[in-house]
Amino acid sequence: MKIDLHAHSSASDGTQSAADLVAQAKAAGLGMVALTDHDTTAGWQEATDAAMTVGIRLVRGIEISCSRAHRSIHLLGYLPDPDDPRLAIELARARDSRVTRMDRMIQRMADDGIPVTVEEVRAQVAPGATLGRPHLADALVAKGVVATRDEAFRELLHDGSKYYVGHYAPDPVTAIRIVRSAGGVPVLAHPFAMRMAPVTDEMIEEFADAGLAGLEAHHRDHEPEEVERAVRLAGQHDLVVTGSSDYHGTGKLNRLGENTTKPREWARLLEQAHGVKVIEP
Incomplete structure (x- = not known):
């Protein structure tokens, strides 16, 4: 079975609905796909129905x-309980911070004569x-x-840009512990x-000492030596090795299933989960 454990829908910065993403995963020959939108579970129900x-098996993340x-x-979190209070508060805080951050970025652009408004981004x-820079990029397009x-990212929205404004983001150890407390598995x-x-x-x-379960080693943005490094570190710290596409639809070149996770590695993650269940059609 082909397993892709990292994909995004339009509930965050992907270009396709959760339903379309799931249908494309099936068409791509995947047996299991994970929906892992940024700081939100908004696409879970639509993905489940699809x-x-x-x-196709669905991992909600x-x-x-x-x-x-x-x-x-x-940090990827697989199968957490979305109603866990600590997790819900953390995700809401992150989403709220992204809104105020966007207002500031738009103002910086306006000060430089770049014509984009909050309404056009929304x-x-x-x-x-979840509001993010990709939506500002799409408004600029x-x-x-x-x-x-x-x-847009290359010229205006990269981390070093004068228009860039950061948003609230927890320390990884805090996030790992929150995912674990919600019954999820952090990678x-x-x-x-x-x-x-x-x-x-x-x-x-x-991070491993704090409860990290795995490393996403096989990823488009890793060079071969970086994949080897991740696999080596996973072995040293008894972490699961995963591979994923990090699919965003037409927003990036990544393609569903271009990197996958071995079923035995997924089984190691699944045995640690006690939040929500995998959706089994």
Whole structure:
């Protein structure tokens, strides 16, 4: 069975609805797909209904944006209970912070004469979705300021841009503990993808001690030597090795199933979960 444990819908920064994502996963030959939108579970029900219709196993998950020492670190949480109070509060705090951050970024652009409004950005956001820079990028494309989402990030929205404003993000150890308390299983997403400030070996050891369950080793943004490093570290700290597409629809080049997780590795994660169940059609 082909398993892809990292994909996004329009409930965060993907370009397709949760239902369309699930249908595409089935068409791509996957036997199981995880929906892991940023800081939200808004797409879970739609994805569940679609999975039952098309006949594919669905792992309900999230991707929590974390921060440590000026590093952007992403944590995947599989099968947590969305009604867990600590998790619900943390996700709401992150989403609220993204709204105020967006207002500030738009104001910085306005001060420079870049014509985009809050209303135009919100028009790009699906109901209940987590607001993010990709929506600002799409608004800039719609206005003709840039030609593509990629160009928007490259020229205006990257982390080093003068228009960039950060948002609230918990420390990874805090996020790991929250996912665990909600019955979920935490896996570190693409740990070496941030070239300017990758996760260190010492951090991974600390995260493992805090309850981290796995490392996403096989990822488009990892070079072969980085995959080897992740696999080595996983072995040292008894962590599960995963592989995923990090699919975003047309927003990125990533394709469903381009990297996958071995069934035996998924089984190691599943035995640690006691939040919600895998959707079995």
